[in-house]
Amino acid sequence: MAPLVVYAGKPSERAAYETSLTRAAEAEGVGMLLCMDPADADPAEVDYLIITGSGPVRDFAPYTRLKALLSLWAGVEDILRLPLPHGVPLVRMVEEGLTLGMIDYVVGHVMRHHLDIDRFIGAGPSGEWGTGAPPLARERHVGVLGLGALGSVCAGRLAANGFRVTGWSRTEKRVPGVRCLAGEGGLGRTLSDSEILVLLLPLTADTSRILDARRIGMLPDGACVVNAGRGPLIDHEALLAALDAGRLRHATMDVFDVEPLPPEHRYWTHPRVTVTPHIASVTRPETASLSLVRQIARDERGEPFTHVVDRAHGY
């Protein structure tokens, strides 16, 4: 019998996912019963539940035969705060659209800081001419914290664009063209080298406020920070102090402790800060649906899911 798949994401995206999930199931030849509103399904009959950290389903107890919880988001820290059923795999979203969008964002903002493009936007007549060309990418050290599904491909693409990239992760990883470091000592070496630092860590107990005053102090003078991971990776008061002091050149941030970022927050008006409204990368229904359908097909064939969350480590 075809499995019952229930969409419990944002109601505003229901129509888009109905179309794209139906299309993906057809394209992949996967039979499934699709229900686009958890209120319309008997929880005891549901095989796969598609969820977000802020979706309508908060109580999973009635879902007694669930084969998996499928997250629409790459970051699952909000989902992990919910009372999840034991023994049911939670699968993170890894999908082509989200990954490619993140690569674009990271390469774009690293290039912007590398070339110091802001200096020329609306700057008016300049006395200098033909001088002050930036160093070459191959002379620029970029650090990437986090070498997971997103961090590793972003680090690789930065290296392909010529940058000298050091990647850091909790456990040892290998990324072609990237110097990979791990552990606390590796973190210090990564930070002290990073003229431009990109944060792509998951938010866990270990990574919360990982970029604190002490570690910000390890960055070279004039460094730029790009946070495309999660807001609480950073001690914001320490970051603001370093920006105020001119110790850091710029911080570009897409994620914050509270989102939307409150209008009175200093980041909005700080001359050394750029706020982007959590658009570095978004899950795109078309490619995300393909990923969801393929995960379901894998499980139905008796194959393991990919990207299952390790609840002990929080990602």
Next chain:
Amino acid sequence: MAPLVVYAGKPSERAAYETSLTRAAEAEGVGMLLCMDPADADPAEVDYLIITGSGPVRDFAPYTRLKALLSLWAGVEDILRLPLPHGVPLVRMVEEGLTLGMIDYVVGHVMRHHLDIDRFIGAGPSGEWGTGAPPLARERHVGVLGLGALGSVCAGRLAANGFRVTGWSRTEKRVPGVRCLAGEGGLGRTLSDSEILVLLLPLTADTSRILDARRIGMLPDGACVVNAGRGPLIDHEALLAALDAGRLRHATMDVFDVEPLPPEHRYWTHPRVTVTPHIASVTRPETASLSLVRQIARDERGEPFTHVVDRAHGY
């Protein structure tokens, strides 16, 4: 006998080139007599003259045994206006540093326009959150006019960053991953597709004002233009009219008819224009000297120069 090589570039860069030419000759094992000031050399004894369009040597008649004129610049239109000796090859500068710097500039500014980064710089509190992510690079059409030494590698790198790239050149070229078109019909098709258009053509009689009102009219609504080639490639009044009308979203320009761009020029203050002061790419003494020394070594061994200027075509 070792050939006499005379540096006739900018006096301000003389010291840097003395160091880097000496080092490059040693590194390559090429014997040469190096003279850093044309006033110190007997013109009749000079084998190779290193020049720019604005250097101290304007009369080449006394240089009776020249084996080649070696340009420090990639663009040679200013040199071609000088009364050059007949039968002496003029060699354009193609060097790694200049090429890599141009790739950085082009990728950086194309990414900036692709992601519409300017919208977020100093923008203040935004009502939108988590919506309005840009399309993916693979959904973005970028056109590159000019597929020479710089254009072809920039087009290739843009393609490697996921963009859908169309390259156009006078004669047919092939660049892996890039749709290459040629001729007047190909130019129209390139322009009508280009959401972001990059100019990397040489300045010749054929390319002067190639981007005129008619061809600007072929660009899609909201297109951006990046000129990293030469100023006179563009009809500036037509470009300003299209920007004023909001037909084009932005123009980022590194090169101008008159440089430095006069302080009263509208480009300096136009909200849809970014001026960079001819820094997209600069000849870097270290890598340029290696290129010069290798050209000389090639000639001394009886091998042909690379990148000899075709005076009929002007590049």
